[in-house]
Amino acid sequence: MRYFARKIGFFVLTLWAVVTLNFLIPRLQPGDPAELMVQNLAGKNAQLNRAQVEAMRDLLGAPSGSLFSQYWSYLGQLAHGDLGISYTYFPYTVAEVIGKAFWWTVILVGAVQLLSFAIGILLGAFAAWRRNSRFDTSVTVISTFVGTLQPFWIALLLIYGLGYGLGWFPTAGGYEASTPGFNGAFLYDALSHAFLPALTLMIVTPIGWILGMRNTMIMNLGEDYIRLARAKGLPDRMIALRYAARNALLPSVAGFALALGGILGGTILVESVFDYPGLGRLMGEAVGIKDYPLLQGLMLLTAVATLVANLIADLLYGVLDPRARRAAA
């Protein structure tokens, strides 16, 4: 029980740290968002109109009062799911803008993460089982090399090859001809648009799992219980899958959440390259047009999503591995 209490305690503390960091970042920066927005509307060299800036500040609900009272009202707003108003999609709120992009990314990243996990675990386990075979060497060498490639570059190459060169897949956007909704035409349209972004991520993300799984599995294969299993005359298949691979899975489960943070980072660049209507492109867009409330909202959402995933992985780990529970007690 102590294990779970500690993990939940860590989650609450990190959540607080992330929320506070998100509050502090814009306040540590020079410049006034309201001033900036009026300047953008009026043109670069126009004289700033004080009254307009004041009006904009009220409109945006921009902070006033002491830092402490700002922090207090910020926490209150967050509790109500209020992330402020987007500069660019005005009058839509940040929460509404994010809500529109949310599912595009969740489905893309979710599918990629699960598939990469499965593929990576299988390849890694098999490479370790047939250690130093031709299969093992090629998997290790290819993974090490592909792991050094930048996702956005792979994205550009895929657009060139499979998009423009062969014309097999659409190269930008999330859908075009159909109306969003639950119908066959739209699903086909969305899937064909999601294919290249997903393929890009699928080339990069399994690598960590492959190499990690291979290493832990090789370590486990040297353990006494494997020797015992062999001495008992158990079939190879059973030793590989039920004994070695099953135990080697544990560190991968723990790494699942941390990898999610990495994928979300890669998604920003990949979605931007493909103009895919998800959270990543939204973030790239918010950077380009200095939509700070939107940027902050996205940062917070990404961080909280990773923290929640991390908590789930930690709790799951505690259930799966009794040693972890005992070590903390």
Next chain:
Amino acid sequence: MSTVATETVTAPAVADRWYRVVWSSKKARVGIVVVAIYTLVALLAPVIAPYGPTDGSFTPLTGPSAQHLLGTNVAGVDVFSQVIYGSRVSLIVGLLGGLLATAIALVIGMVSGYAEGTFVDDVLTFLTNTALVIPVLPLIITLVAYSDTRGIPLIVGVIAFTSWAGAARSKRAQIITLRNRDFVTAAKFSGDGTFRIIFSEILPNMTSLVAAAFVGAATGAIGAEAGLAVLGLGSSDSVSWGTILYQADAAGAISQGLFVWVFVPGLVLAILITSMAFIIFGIDLLSNPHLRED
């Protein structure tokens, strides 16, 4: 007699000199040579590049030709010259970002590991674990996006500030295995202060681990800079490979068939990062003699 004795004692030590061990790995040799070539190119950029990196006096958006090996961009700048000068940004960001991130990781990891189990360790470990779970790239992007003028120091600082956590965690684990050795106890009894023990007694025993961590951090910094620049958040006063890709993407290079414009900057980046990974293989031979080839 005594000279003979010293010779027999020092002979094996000479054979195990660190540069020989690293050089003995084929991968590390390739890595070191490639990084050396990149460094030369960066230093000699004005000599090698046919034109200036901002010289926009050519016909915009032309394909590869004898005058412009990689064509020209929207502003009429020679892309090949941009790629040559771009090596400077990547190497300097890698060097400085790697140094700074490693320094932060060392201080936090070593102090926390040496003080294992105390309040100081709890606080530093919490800091490290928090920094580890916050997704790095979104945080870097948010921090950098607030600045209108972005110099290399800002980019280096933000990258280092956000990416030390993994290394700090492994440094903490490594010092825990070292801190109860006899030489540390001896230093304690001779009255050395904590910082002196950590940084001048224990640290020299971890040189190869620190070197590997530095190359790893430098690789990460180079990748992060490229990612920022691809989003248009690169340094505002110099051109990096990521900036070239950003410009190429914005100009629709691919739909116009200007393939090399996109291909080459990403390729030189990938080669640099692969070479640095190769160097880490070589350094790992120092800390783990089992890996050495005969």
